Amino acid sequence: MMLNFKFLVFVFIAVSINTYSQVYESIEKSATEYFISLSNKDSDVDSDLSKLKEILFRNFDKTELESKYQTSINDFDSLKNHFTEYELTIKNISKDSALVLFNQWYLHFSNTFYNYADEKFFSSNQTKILFFSASMSCQCTLEMCKKQTIEILNLAKEMNLDYWIVDSYEHNDLQIKYETFFAPSLIVFDSHNNVLYKIEYDEKMIVSLFGYFNNESKKNNLE
Numbered sequence: 596m597m598l599n600f601k602f603l604v605f606v607f608i609a610v611s612i613n614t615y616s617q618v619y620e621s622i623e624k625s626a627t628e629y630f631i632s633l634s635n636k637d638s639d640v641d642s643d644l645s646k647l648k649e650i651l652f653r654n655f656d657k658t659e660l661e662s663k664y665q666t667s668i669n670d671f672d673s674l675k676n677h678f679t680e681y682e683l684t685i686k687n688i689s690k691d692s693a694l695v696l697f698n699q700w701y702l703h704f705s706n707t708f709y710n711y712a713d714e715k716f717f718s719s720n721q722t723k724i725l726f727f728s729a730s731m732s733c734q735c736t737l738e739m740c741k742k743q744t745i746e747i748l749n750l751a752k753e754m755n756l757d758y759w760i761v762d763s764y765e766h767n768d769l770q771i772k773y774e775t776f777f778a779p780s781l782i783v784f785d786s787h788n789n790v791l792y793k794i795e796y797d798e799k800m801i802v803s804l805f806g807y808f809n810n811e812s813k814k815n816n817l818e
Contacts, residue, residue, distance in 0.1 A: 618655050618659070618660065618663075618664055619664055619708045619711055619712065619715070621650050622647070622650055622651055622704065623704070625643070625646050625647040625650050625651075626647055626701055626704060627748050627752070628643050628646070628647075629643040629644055629646070629647050629697070630697060630698075630701060630744075630745065630748060631745065631748055631749060631752070633690060633693060633694055633697060634694055634745045636690055640690075644682070647678075648678065648682070651674075651675055651678055652675060655671070663711070664708055664711045665708075665710040665711045666707050666708055666710075666711070670707050671707060673703075673707075674700075674703055674704055674707045677700055677703050678700060681693075681696055681697060681700050684696060694741065695737075695741060698728075698740070698741040698744060699730060701744070701760065702728060702730045702760070702762040702765075703730075705759075705760055705761060705762050706730075706762050706765045706766070709761075709765075709766055712759055713759075713769075716757065716759040717788055719757045719786075720786045721756070721757050721786055722756060722757075722783065722784070722785055722786065722791070723756060723757035723758060723759070723783070723784050724747060724750075724751060724756055724757070724758040724759075724781055724782070724783055724784075724804075725758075725759050725761065725769065725773075725781060725782045725783075725784065726743070726744065726747045726758065726759070726760050726761065726779065726780075726781045727761050727763040727769075727770055727775060727777075727778045727779060727780045727781065728740040728741075728743075728744050728760055728761065728762055728763065728778060728779055729762065729763050729764045729778040729779070730762045730764045730765065731764040732764070732778065736778065736779070739779055739796075739798065740778060740779045743779045743800050743801065744760055744779075746800070746801040747760070747781070747801070748760075750801065750804065750805070754808065763778045764778075773790060773793070775793055775795055776795075777795045777796040778796070779796065779800065780793070780794060780795040780796060781793070781794050781800065781804070783804075783807065792804075792807050
């Protein structure tokens with residue numbers, strides 16, 4: 596019995612350390628859960644925000660941030676300060692306004708870990724979605740970017756797809772490379788990073804994307 600107890604403690608510690616060390620992944624997962632919860636006006640949205648805060652303000656290793664995650668402690672502190680400002684501001688505004696502000700924070704997060712996320716995304720051996728949002732543009736484009744970011748996050752969760760949300764205002768190298776010069780836009784890649792499908796500045800982007808995946812599913816069923 597004592598041996599089993601020690602084994603369980605060991606497993607718990609090992610899992611905790613592994614989760615703790617996944618800086619980008621743990622923050623991204625929690626941020627996505629909060630983003631979706633906020634957009635749905637779920638009752639547990641405050642709990643999701645607290646979870647994100649707890650993860651974000653862990654004492655992550657400076658060396659690991661710089662070497663593995665390719666960001667600086669100053670940039671990471673800036674992200675945390677932005678979160679603190681967000682948390683204070685949303686006390687006096689509507690959920691819809693909070694959604695606009697959190698979209699900006701999410702893009703800040705994306706920019707902070709851009710180089711690491713780039714490598715992680717293109718090393719994935721699954722079908723994946725690259726979505727180009729924007730932190731600076733006209734109001735209608737910003738609203739469309741926010742709306743479609745949430746739709747992409749929901750779709751990726753539903754279909755278990757890998758995805759990456761990029762702030763094209765700060766990073767346009769991939770837009771140039773793949774000749775998608777508008778935001779919002781998206782590219783679907785296969786497991787070998789071949790381009791399968793592109794959509795640019797389409798208000799019904801998610802409908803087109805659903806249609807694409809449904810057609811692909813039907814093709815696979817016929818083969």
